[in-house]
Amino acid sequence: MAVLSAFFRWLRRNLVVIAGLVTLAYLLLPNVVVTVFSFNKPKGRFNYSWQEFSLDAWKDPCGVADMCGSLSLSLQIAFWATLGATALGTMIAFALVRYRFRARGAVNSLIFLPMAMPEVVMAASLLTLFLNMGAQLGFWTVLIAHIMFCLSFVVTAVKARVMSMDPRLEQAAQDLYAGPVQTFLRVTLPIAAPGIAAGALLAFALSFDDFIITNFNAGSTVTFPMFVWGSAQRGTPVQINVIGTAMFLIAVLLVVAGMLVGMRRKKKSL
Amino acid sequence: MTTAQEHGGDVRLTGISKTYGSFTAVHPLDLTVPQGSFFALLGASGCGKTTTLRMIAGLEEPSSGTVRLGEQDVTALPPYKRPVNTVFQSYALFPHLDIFENVAFGLRRRGIKSVKKQVGEMLDLVQLGEQARKKPHQLSGGQQQRVAVARALINHPKVLLLDEPLGALDLKLRRQMQLELKRIQTEVGITFVHVTHDQEEAMTMADTVAVMNGGRVEQQGAPADLYENPGTTFVANFLGTSNFIEAEVAEVSGEDVFLKAGGGKLTLPKARCTASVSAGGTVLVGVRPEKISLTHADDAGAIPDGRNRITGRIADSSFIGVSTQYVVDSPVCDAFEVYAQNIERDTRLAPGAEVVLHWNPAHTFGLDADQDVEAGVEKVEEDA
Numbered sequence: 345m346a347v348l349s350a351f352f353r354w355l356r357r358n359l360v361v362i363a364g365l366v367t368l369a370y371l372l373l374p375n376v377v378v379t380v381f382s383f384n385k386p387k388g389r390f391n392y393s394w395q396e397f398s399l400d401a402w403k404d405p406c407g408v409a410d411m412c413g414s415l416s417l418s419l420q421i422a423f424w425a426t427l428g429a430t431a432l433g434t435m436i437a438f439a440l441v442r443y444r445f446r447a448r449g450a451v452n453s454l455i456f457l458p459m460a461m462p463e464v465v466m467a468a469s470l471l472t473l474f475l476n477m478g479a480q481l482g483f484w485t486v487l488i489a490h491i492m493f494c495l496s497f498v499v500t501a502v503k504a505r506v507m508s509m510d511p512r513l514e515q516a517a518q519d520l521y522a523g524p525v526q527t528f529l530r531v532t533l534p535i536a537a538p539g540i541a542a543g544a545l546l547a548f549a550l551s552f553d554d555f556i557i558t559n560f561n562a563g564s565t566v567t568f569p570m571f572v573w574g575s576a577q578r579g580t581p582v583q584i585n586v587i588g589t590a591m592f593l594i595a596v597l598l599v600v601a602g603m604l605v606g607m608r609r610k611k612k613s614l
Numbered sequence: 615m616t617t618a619q620e621h622g623g624d625v626r627l628t629g630i631s632k633t634y635g636s637f638t639a640v641h642p643l644d645l646t647v648p649q650g651s652f653f654a655l656l657g658a659s660g661c662g663k664t665t666t667l668r669m670i671a672g673l674e675e676p677s678s679g680t681v682r683l684g685e686q687d688v689t690a691l692p693p694y695k696r697p698v699n700t701v702f703q704s705y706a707l708f709p710h711l712d713i714f715e716n717v718a719f720g721l722r723r724r725g726i727k728s729v730k731k732q733v734g735e736m737l738d739l740v741q742l743g744e745q746a747r748k749k750p751h752q753l754s755g756g757q758q759q760r761v762a763v764a765r766a767l768i769n770h771p772k773v774l775l776l777d778e779p780l781g782a783l784d785l786k787l788r789r790q791m792q793l794e795l796k797r798i799q800t801e802v803g804i805t806f807v808h809v810t811h812d813q814e815e816a817m818t819m820a821d822t823v824a825v826m827n828g829g830r831v832e833q834q835g836a837p838a839d840l841y842e843n844p845g846t847t848f849v850a851n852f853l854g855t856s857n858f859i860e861a862e863v864a865e866v867s868g869e870d871v872f873l874k875a876g877g878g879k880l881t882l883p884k885a886r887c888t889a890s891v892s893a894g895g896t897v898l899v900g901v902r903p904e905k906i907s908l909t910h911a912d913d914a915g916a917i918p919d920g921r922n923r924i925t926g927r928i929a930d931s932s933f934i935g936v937s938t939q940y941v942v943d944s945p946v947c948d949a950f951e952v953y954a955q956n957i958e959r960d961t962r963l964a965p966g967a968e969v970v971l972h973w974n975p976a977h978t979f980g981l982d983a984d985q986d987v988e989a990g991v992e993k994v995e996e997d998a
Contacts, residue, residue, distance in 0.1 A: 510704075510706060512704070512706040513706050513708060515673050515693070515700075515702070516700070516702055516706040516707075516708070517708075517719070518672075518692065518693040518694045519671055519673070519698075519699055519766075520694075520699065520719050520720035520723060520766075520769070521695075521720050521723040521724050521769070522694055522719075522723045523692075523694050526723060527694075530719075530723075535708075535709065
């Protein structure tokens with residue numbers, strides 16, 4: 345009896361932690377599966393049941409025909425889409441927060457429409473648009489489409505940051521002999537940077553794994569998500585899991601590095 | 615003789631105004647701030663004082679008029695080309711830079727490479743040498759305020775502009791910083807233009823105070839001069855407390871104006887009356903609460919001749935240590951305020967007592983009766 349009540353007391357005290365851990369496990373379980381199955385040695389073409397441990401796929405990540413080509417294409421598209429969407433989105437965010445102009449409210453709402461539109465509908469409409477314009481489907485149509493749908497997310501992320509910025513900081517910079525360019529580089533940009541970085545990361549992630557819009561508008565070009573989808577019909581190479589795990593690890597390393605830098609900076613300034 | 619050299623650093627505003635659409639924030643005004651002086655622009659919020667300051671800084675473009683620093687017309691210059699620096703309200707320290715880099719910012723922008731020594735000295739001046747590598751958010755309000763001053767002063771501007779620099783500090787710290795700023799100003803000899811809504815702050819620190827109201831300068835002068843000789847009811851009420859009696863002019867003779875108010879007679883030195891007076895007209899008679907003596911009605915005979923006197927009844931009294939503040943109802947003015955030093959306290963002076971208020975006629979001032987007696991009174995709430 346006493347043991348039971350002690351247990352309940354412990355449970356009550358740690359409930360939040362337990363709930364947090366369970367949620368985290370729920371969130372990360374798919375990643376664990378991806379990682380575990382990257383070490384599998386499947387019998388046959390499908391990597392769906394565990395057979396035996398093997399490093400074969402890790403030793404030869406590009407061993408599957410065309411996969412690394414599609415991966416490289418996806419990375420290129422993601423890079424340029426991130427660059428384009430971040431540059432445009434940052435400027436739009438500043439315009440929306442800092443300047444009063446006609447139809448500002450309307451623009452503010454219109455920016456969010458692409459996020460609300462069902463992706464598959466937008467994908468089909470984009471295809472119609474490109475075909476009517478006589479555009480050659482491929483790298484450029486995919487890039488244009490990606491910049492378009494990443495834009496809304498970048499604007500949202502940067503706007504939140506710019507809204508919390510005190511315009512007096514820029515006035516102070518000007519008062520202290522910084523011209524417009526210097527003010528932007530030394531004050532505006534560094535303070536807005538976290539928001540811009542968040543927007544850029546979001547854009548990269550969205551572009552890299554977009555399938556629906558890309559599939560409609562890529563023509564004969566094959567990106568990494570399209571490759572995975574296509575190969576899933578015929579069999580799933582273990583290398584797909586290797587790529588997935590590697591991306592996940594890179595992301596984790598970046599986050600840890602960021603945290604370490606932040607901690608060291610805090611320690612130094614104290 | 616005054617030469618151009620001596621006045622090389624005056625700030626001169628000529629016909630300067632600012633309108634936003636149909637709203638006029640600052641009516642065309644002329645203002646000269648002598649080089650090396652500590653000048654305060656005093657007024658309630660929305661009176662145009664900050665707009666005026668920002669036009670000197672170049673952060674606001676005047677709708678008309680010119681801004682001159684010495685002989686140089688800077689009206690068309692952007693803020694980063696003016697030899698003027700600002701201490702902003704709430705400081706506007708750069709959150710991403712540490713204290714050292716905040717202070718070094720202006721020097722670096724002007725291409726000065728070796729800033730270490732100068733920044734170190736400036737941080738020592740404001741007693742923040744130890745905090746150089748901290749970020750602004752790690753400092754207290756008073757420390758942030760000193761960083762803001764250091765960041766501006768290190769550039770040796772011709773004029774330092776201070777926009778309500780002490781508004782965010784608590785009372786004790788504010789007093790301390792007032793003295794500190796005054797000390798720094800005397801030490802570096804730079805012209806300070808200080809915007810505040812706090813009359814005590816303005817009078818403590820400034821050599822010259824310009825009282826602004828509704829986008830206009832109501833009156834300008836040395837603090838004591840403004841206090842003793844207010845030109846309008848707004849100035850009289852905004853700077854301290856004033857009692858007003860509406861009186862009829864009985865006779866103007868020589869240096870004095872003789873007045874009738876209620877049943878009594880009052881005398882007002884003509885030199886202290888800003889309104890034009892003629893027999894039969896009315897004038898607002900003002901007197902500061904601390905100039906008035908309070909005598910119990912039973913001792914009225916002991917009051918010397920030649921003093922202005924008014925009878926009344928004490929409505930309220932509050933003891934506040936150094937003085938006792940009385941509110942006296944009288945036929946000519948309800949709620950007459952009287953501050954009496956607690957030297958010898960007459961225990962009969964309690965609420966309900968009949969009293970005679972009397973003061974030296976020289977302490978009376980006269981204003982045009984054609985204005986709002988309550989103008990500028992609301993400042994009391996803002997002070998809290």
